[in-house]
Amino acid sequence: MNPPAPPLIETRSLSKTYLVGDVRVAALADVTLAVPEGSFLAVTGASGSGKSTLLNLLGGLDTPSAGTIEVGGALVSAMDREALARYRRFAAGMIFQSFNLVAARTALENVELPLIFAGVNRTERKRRAAELLGKVGLAHRANHRPPELSGGEQQRVAVARALANGPRLLLADEPTGNLDSRTSREIVGLLAGLNRERNLTIIMVSHEEGLVREFAREIVRLQDGRIVAAESPA
Amino acid sequence: MRFADAVEFALGSLRKRRLRTFLTASGVMIGIGALVSMISFGKGMQKNVTDAFKASDLLSTLVVMPGGAEPPAGDPDRQRPRAKVPARPDVVLDDQAVAAIAKIPGVLRAYPDISFPAMVGYEGAEELRLIQVVPAAVAASRSMKITWGRAYASDEEAGVVVSRSLLRRMGTSDPASAVGKTIRITSVSVDLGRLATLDLGSILSGTASPLAQESYDFPILGVTDVAPFGGEANLTESGVLIPPGPAGRIKRLPITSIWDLFRMKGGRLGYSAVTVKLGSLGDLGAVRSKVHDMGYATFALADQFDEITRAFYVMDMVLAAVGMIAIIVAALGIVNTMVMSILERFREIGIMKAVGAGDRDIRRIFFFESGAIGFAGGAAGCVLGWVTSLVINRVVNFYLARQGMPFVNYFAFPFWIFLGAVGFSLLVSLVSGIYPARRASRVDPVVALRHD
Numbered sequence: 001m002n003p004p005a006p007p008l009i010e011t012r013s014l015s016k017t018y019l020v021g022d023v024r025v026a027a028l029a030d031v032t033l034a035v036p037e038g039s040f041l042a043v044t045g046a047s048g049s050g051k052s053t054l055l056n057l058l059g060g061l062d063t064p065s066a067g068t069i070e071v072g073g074a075l076v077s078a079m080d081r082e083a084l085a086r087y088r089r090f091a092a093g094m095i096f097q098s099f100n101l102v103a104a105r106t107a108l109e110n111v112e113l114p115l116i117f118a119g120v121n122r123t124e125r126k127r128r129a130a131e132l133l134g135k136v137g138l139a140h141r142a143n144h145r146p147p148e149l150s151g152g153e154q155q156r157v158a159v160a161r162a163l164a165n166g167p168r169l170l171l172a173d174e175p176t177g178n179l180d181s182r183t184s185r186e187i188v189g190l191l192a193g194l195n196r197e198r199n200l201t202i203i204m205v206s207h208e209e210g211l212v213r214e215f216a217r218e219i220v221r222l223q224d225g226r227i228v229a230a231e232s233p234a
Numbered sequence: 235m236r237f238a239d240a241v242e243f244a245l246g247s248l249r250k251r252r253l254r255t256f257l258t259a260s261g262v263m264i265g266i267g268a269l270v271s272m273i274s275f276g277k278g279m280q281k282n283v284t285d286a287f288k289a290s291d292l293l294s295t296l297v298v299m300p301g302g303a304e305p306p307a308g309d310p311d312r313q314r315p316r317a318k319v320p321a322r323p324d325v326v327l328d329d330q331a332v333a334a335i336a337k338i339p340g341v342l343r344a345y346p347d348i349s350f351p352a353m354v355g356y357e358g359a360e361e362l363r364l365i366q367v368v369p370a371a372v373a374a375s376r377s378m379k380i381t382w383g384r385a386y387a388s389d390e391e392a393g394v395v396v397s398r399s400l401l402r403r404m405g406t407s408d409p410a411s412a413v414g415k416t417i418r419i420t421s422v423s424v425d426l427g428r429l430a431t432l433d434l435g436s437i438l439s440g441t442a443s444p445l446a447q448e449s450y451d452f453p454i455l456g457v458t459d460v461a462p463f464g465g466e467a468n469l470t471e472s473g474v475l476i477p478p479g480p481a482g483r484i485k486r487l488p489i490t491s492i493w494d495l496f497r498m499k500g501g502r503l504g505y506s507a508v509t510v511k512l513g514s515l516g517d518l519g520a521v522r523s524k525v526h527d528m529g530y531a532t533f534a535l536a537d538q539f540d541e542i543t544r545a546f547y548v549m550d551m552v553l554a555a556v557g558m559i560a561i562i563v564a565a566l567g568i569v570n571t572m573v574m575s576i577l578e579r580f581r582e583i584g585i586m587k588a589v590g591a592g593d594r595d596i597r598r599i600f601f602f603e604s605g606a607i608g609f610a611g612g613a614a615g616c617v618l619g620w621v622t623s624l625v626i627n628r629v630v631n632f633y634l635a636r637q638g639m640p641f642v643n644y645f646a647f648p649f650w651i652f653l654g655a656v657g658f659s660l661l662v663s664l665v666s667g668i669y670p671a672r673r674a675s676r677v678d679p680v681v682a683l684r685h686d
């Protein structure tokens with residue numbers, strides 16, 4: 001048996017509390033988690049259990065109230081705004097239930113966005129964006145705008161965009177929440193392929209037991225902001 | 235993020251909101267247009283006055299005045315401010331003094347200001363005017379703009395030069411037609427014969443007067459046109475210029491106003507002023523001190539010139555302040571548009587942040603957006619200001635031409651006005667962009683991306 005791979009992600013006592021009026025809402029409480037590189041981790045749990053909160057913290061969109069996050073040896077929880085932006089740009093790609101594409105930009109231009117913020121020159125980023133669209137099977141839709149694309153196609157564009165600057169980590173917050181079951185299976189299949197072929201670490205929030213059991217290699221269950229169960233279905 | 239990409243982002247989102255961009259930029263355009271035309275008007279006035287001063291020999295003119303009672307302030311006869319170096323009260327400004335002044339090195343000409351009131355009659359109309367006695371050399375000089383006919387050739391030629399405005403008042407719209415016609419000058423003098431027959435009582439009570447009127451006819455040799463700015467007002471506003479020779483033959487009272495009587499010294503009444511033309515402005519100081527040594531007071535327009543320049547500076551400030559109001563309104567328009575734009579693009583900003591845009595990138599995009607509005611508005615404002623001034627200039631000149639004023643450019647456009655206006659507009663728009671750009675960069679991506 002191989003020695004266990006060093007974890008890509010490590011959180012210690014990660015907490016996020018919101019103050020709503022006078023009431024402190026613990027969206028996430030004392031989450032300690034280690035995710036080895038190359039994992040496909042599914043996060044499940046009831047609505048309001050803190051899944052999105054966890055992903056936003058791991059993705060550098062939000063900052064914890066307490067605890068630490070370390071990704072690839074870098075202490076994300078201690079980063080300032082500028083460093084967090086760089087972290088989002090290069091280290092952690094994110095996709096969402098509502099795709100979050102810029103409606104006025106074409107598929108290709110959406111994929112170009114992270115490359116633009118990375119300062120990649122025009123010809124190089126057009127080339128890379130086209131290549132990524134090809135990888136997710138959308139070369140023929142490059143010049144379409146999101147409203148002209150199906151939900152599945154939009155989520156593929158979002159995946160291509162999340163991978164633009166070559167991150168080692170992809171965070172997916174209910175990526176199939178707006179898709180029918182067949183398209184859902186295609187999208188999760190695409191993620192699983194990336195996980196296998198590129199050793200891309202994937203953390204995916206999903207409610208769909210079937211898909212989770214079929215593709216994920218680890219599952220953690222959240223309840224009221226705490227990890228209540230962890231299992232490895234495969 | 236590269237500079238060019240940020241510019242492209244900014245222009246792209248402006249293009250998407252064409253109408254709003256256009257309206258906001260129009261606000262800037264109107265503000266800058268107002269500022270440009272205001273400042274160019276100020277500069278135009280300054281240029282016209284300065285040029286008029288330089289073109290005429292007013293700046294190299296020195297007015298010499300004797301001591302004595304000056305007309306009180308507010309009296310229409312008092313044309314000049316009080317002299318800085320007062321004159322000695324005992325000296326009289328007579329022909330001898332004029333000859334002495336003319337001999338001072340640097341003096342080109344010195345001639346007394348002589349004028350007398352008379353009734354001027356032309357083609358049936360009559361006007362009461364001061365007749366100005368002016369030597370031929372002065373009448374022919376470049377400061378006298380004789381547009382129709384000619385100046386009198388010598389101090390002895392029997393003929394007069396009249397102003398266009400006098401002719402107009404007397405009902406003649408075509409000044410050229412007046413050349414060669416006759417003008418009648420009726421003066422008032424003391425009739426010694428009658429004085430002998432009257433008793434003092436009736437003279438003092440005003441029931442009988444020793445005064446008599448006498449008329450003289452002169453051909454009109456030339457007609458002067460008004461210089462719109464500056465110009466030798468005291469010479470042309472009188473309306474009738476006459477050479478010294480024929481003037482000497484007109485019987486008249488030796489005074490122009492009652493104040494002259496207070497200047498009498500030992501029974502002698504000198505001239506109220508002598509105009510001295512200098513070869514160059516550089517001689518002013520030396521000539522002046524010599525004249526002061528002789529006991530006379532002086533007045534030089536060159537002294538006023540600095541004050542005029544200062545006055546124009548103030549005028550520029552006032553005009554710019556008026557223009558600034560429009561600019562402030564435009565700046566608020568930019569802030570409003572940009573803040574609206576943030577609200578509309580809230581989610582887009584969140585997306586850009588989620589895929590790695592830093593605060594600085596977002597700030598830059600918004601900053602460039604407002605900068606582009608300012609630049610476009612500023613450039614358009616220059617064109618607007620320029621076109622507006624051209625139109626106003628045309629219209630004003632059209633109406634003034636009916637009143638006999640020559641064509642004048644009331645606006646001046648030195649190149650720096652345009653550069654300054656665009657630069658200023660850019661600056662204002664960037665300042666207006668500071669708050670919106672900051673606010674956009676502070677958008678919380680988690681909030682922006684929360685599904686709707």
Ligand SMILES: Nc1ncnc2c1ncn2[C@@H]1O[C@H](COP(=O)(O)OP(=O)(O)OP(=O)(O)O)[C@@H](O)[C@H]1O
Pocket residue numbers: 018019020025026027045046047048049050051052053054
């Ligand atoms: N900005 C906020 N202010 C106050 N409370 C918040 C805020 N964001 C999240 N919460 C609370 O934190 C808890 C966790 O929210 P979170 O969005 O992480 O849940 P979730 O597991 O993603 O739910 P869902 O499956 O519905 O997406 C919820 O109770 C929510 O109300």
Ligand SMILES: [Mg+2]
Pocket residue numbers: 051052053173
């Ligand atoms: Mg959620």
